[in-house]
Amino acid sequence: MSDTAMSTSEAARKSEHFDVVIVGAGISGIGGAWHLTRQCPEKSFVVLEAMETFGGTWHTHRYPGIRSDSDLYTFGYRFKPWVGAPIATSAEIKTYMGEVIDESGIGPHIRYRHRISSARWSSAEKLWTLEGIREDTGEAIRFTCNFLWMCQGYYRHSKGYMPQWPGMERFRGRIVHPQTWPEDLAYKGKQVVVIGSGATAATLVPAIADDTAHVTLLQRSPTYFIPARNANNLADTLREIQIDETWIHEIVRRKILFDQANFMRRCMEEPEAMKEELLKGVRAYLGPEAEMDPHFTPTYRPWRQRIAFVPDGDLFRGIRAGKASVVTDEIEAFTETGIQLKSGKTLEADIIVAATGFDLNVLGDIAFEIDGEPLVFSDTVTYRGMMFTGVPNMAWVFGYFRASWTLRADLVGDFVCRLLGHMERKGARKVEVALRPEDEGMPLRPWIDPENFNPGYIMRGMHLLPKRGDKPEWQHTQDYWAEKDEFPAIDLDDRAFVYR
Numbered sequence: 161m162s163d164t165a166m167s168t169s170e171a172a173r174k175s176e177h178f179d180v181v182i183v184g185a186g187i188s189g190i191g192g193a194w195h196l197t198r199q200c201p202e203k204s205f206v207v208l209e210a211m212e213t214f215g216g217t218w219h220t221h222r223y224p225g226i227r228s229d230s231d232l233y234t235f236g237y238r239f240k241p242w243v244g245a246p247i248a249t250s251a252e253i254k255t256y257m258g259e260v261i262d263e264s265g266i267g268p269h270i271r272y273r274h275r276i277s278s279a280r281w282s283s284a285e286k287l288w289t290l291e292g293i294r295e296d297t298g299e300a301i302r303f304t305c306n307f308l309w310m311c312q313g314y315y316r317h318s319k320g321y322m323p324q325w326p327g328m329e330r331f332r333g334r335i336v337h338p339q340t341w342p343e344d345l346a347y348k349g350k351q352v353v354v355i356g357s358g359a360t361a362a363t364l365v366p367a368i369a370d371d372t373a374h375v376t377l378l379q380r381s382p383t384y385f386i387p388a389r390n391a392n393n394l395a396d397t398l399r400e401i402q403i404d405e406t407w408i409h410e411i412v413r414r415k416i417l418f419d420q421a422n423f424m425r426r427c428m429e430e431p432e433a434m435k436e437e438l439l440k441g442v443r444a445y446l447g448p449e450a451e452m453d454p455h456f457t458p459t460y461r462p463w464r465q466r467i468a469f470v471p472d473g474d475l476f477r478g479i480r481a482g483k484a485s486v487v488t489d490e491i492e493a494f495t496e497t498g499i500q501l502k503s504g505k506t507l508e509a510d511i512i513v514a515a516t517g518f519d520l521n522v523l524g525d526i527a528f529e530i531d532g533e534p535l536v537f538s539d540t541v542t543y544r545g546m547m548f549t550g551v552p553n554m555a556w557v558f559g560y561f562r563a564s565w566t567l568r569a570d571l572v573g574d575f576v577c578r579l580l581g582h583m584e585r586k587g588a589r590k591v592e593v594a595l596r597p598e599d600e601g602m603p604l605r606p607w608i609d610p611e612n613f614n615p616g617y618i619m620r621g622m623h624l625l626p627k628r629g630d631k632p633e634w635q636h637t638q639d640y641w642a643e644k645d646e647f648p649a650i651d652l653d654d655r656a657f658v659y660r
């Protein structure tokens with residue numbers, strides 16, 4: 161018997177069936193499991209996770225200073241109060257997730273080191289068959305399920321996005337990516353250049369500035385930041401007067417979301433005034449002599465890219481103290497000892513950190529087939545950014561860019577549980593979304609409007625993502641404030657849902 165035949169029959173023998181399979185044990189997958197245990201306690205389920213533990217993003221990223229860039233009152237689940245400072249370290253987020261797992265008994269449902277590589281839907285059997293390997297033993301694994309809940313995130317965990325610059329091979333120092341931060345990276349007393357201007361660069365620079373000889377943030381163009389005290393006054397007051405943490409969580413969430421809605425509305429309606437306000441916030445930390453232009457004055461209007469919160473303005477305090485500096489320029493080439501810039505200047509470096517972002521990873525690098533045909537995901541149309549035309553019994557959690565991801569993970573959690581209950585009552589074993597007669601001729605556009613939001617990883621990967629239509633039900637609107645009311649009101653008997 162060949163090795164392949166052996167592993168196939170071995171896998172077949174070990175095939176296990178669950179009502180629901182959740183792929184991924186990040187914040188979305190653990191949230192999904194929590195919703196299932198509470199809202200569909202009769203459904204059997206398993207969470208399959210490629211890595212050795214839960215956390216997803218918060219396990220993968222281990223660079224110095226790694227922390228959230230949005231507040232944990234809204235990045236935390238709606239069902240578990242957050243009791244710490246608004247901006248949290250990855251260790252704190254993992255502790256919080258660990259408590260959710262322990263308190264709800266989800267632990268035994270999670271299989272770690274289980275990487276799924278293929279998912280095949282059979283309309284005859286009304287089943288998904290998932291195959292993959294165990295990362296620790298190399299053993300083939302097989303699961304079948306009625307419903308597949310994709311919580312695999314949106315970027316490739318194994319490796320970050322590394323642009324190729326001329327002369328990289330010449331550089332005698334180390335080039336690293338924050339997503340695969342080497343544990344042995346000795347940056348003490350070294351000249352470090354961090355390429356990038358996003359939340360990762362803004363976190364990393366102050367975290368290493370005290371130890372390095374100098375750290376330079378090299379950016380092509382600046383980003384907006386919100387520097388402020390890492391505290392929530394309302395939460396502090398409510399705690400002082402001994403309000404219950406469950407209430408504090410709900411009240412503070414509502415206040416933050418109310419303020420964010422105002423902030424976003426103002427970014428759309430009065431972008432110039434908002435720009436001035438944001439720049440003023442940065443200037444307050446940098447001091448009056450700071451060179452705001454070009455280093456801290458973005459050319460785009462606020463909110464076209466995610467705005468990172470900078471707790472206690474640590475990045476700007478480091479720059480003001482001279483421990484870190486910012487260079488706004490473009491890379492001509494790497495040299496043996498650093499970077500040659502297009503302006504003609506050079507930056508000497510022992511270590512270059514490319515905080516250049518992610519590689520979009522649609523559907524977790526899983527080869528999907530629907531009734532024997534490979535699924536071309538970009539040919540599908542999205543139903544509210546969570547289901548896809550022609551893909552039965554499957555939901556995907558893709559959170560918000562402008563609000564905390566988990567707000568949507570909770571909304572999708574409610575939706576999936578309601579859908580599963582509806583199918584049960586109808587006796588349906590298959591549900592699929594399909595364009596309705598009234599959608600005929602609807603123009604189909606890329607997943608997201610680049611005029612509205614345009615981070616690099618989305619722009620690089622847009623061709624891989626499903627299409628959107630021009631009605632809210634056929635878009636991922638990125639609007640939490642509308643979806644929080646729309647999702648619970650979705651009519652599951654609308655013609656967009658086709659049951660068998």
Ligand SMILES: Cc1cc2nc3c(=O)[nH]c(=O)nc-3n(C[C@H](O)[C@H](O)[C@H](O)COP(=O)(O)OP(=O)(O)OC[C@H]3O[C@@H](n4cnc5c(N)ncnc54)[C@H](O)[C@@H]3O)c2cc1C
Binds near residue numbers: 184231312
């Ligand atoms: C450094 C950093 C900071 C961020 N900060 C914030 C923030 O403050 N606020 C915010 O809203 N968002 C933030 N984000 C976005 C963040 O990724 C999401 O908010 C959220 O953590 C995503 O959770 P997730 O569970 O959907 O996906 P992930 O965290 O990506 O987890 C997906 C899991 O699925 C597993 N998986 C993937 N494919 C497979 C497969 N084929 N088989 C088995 N398992 C698989 C992965 O191993 C991983 O554990 C941040 C992102 C980064 C990178």
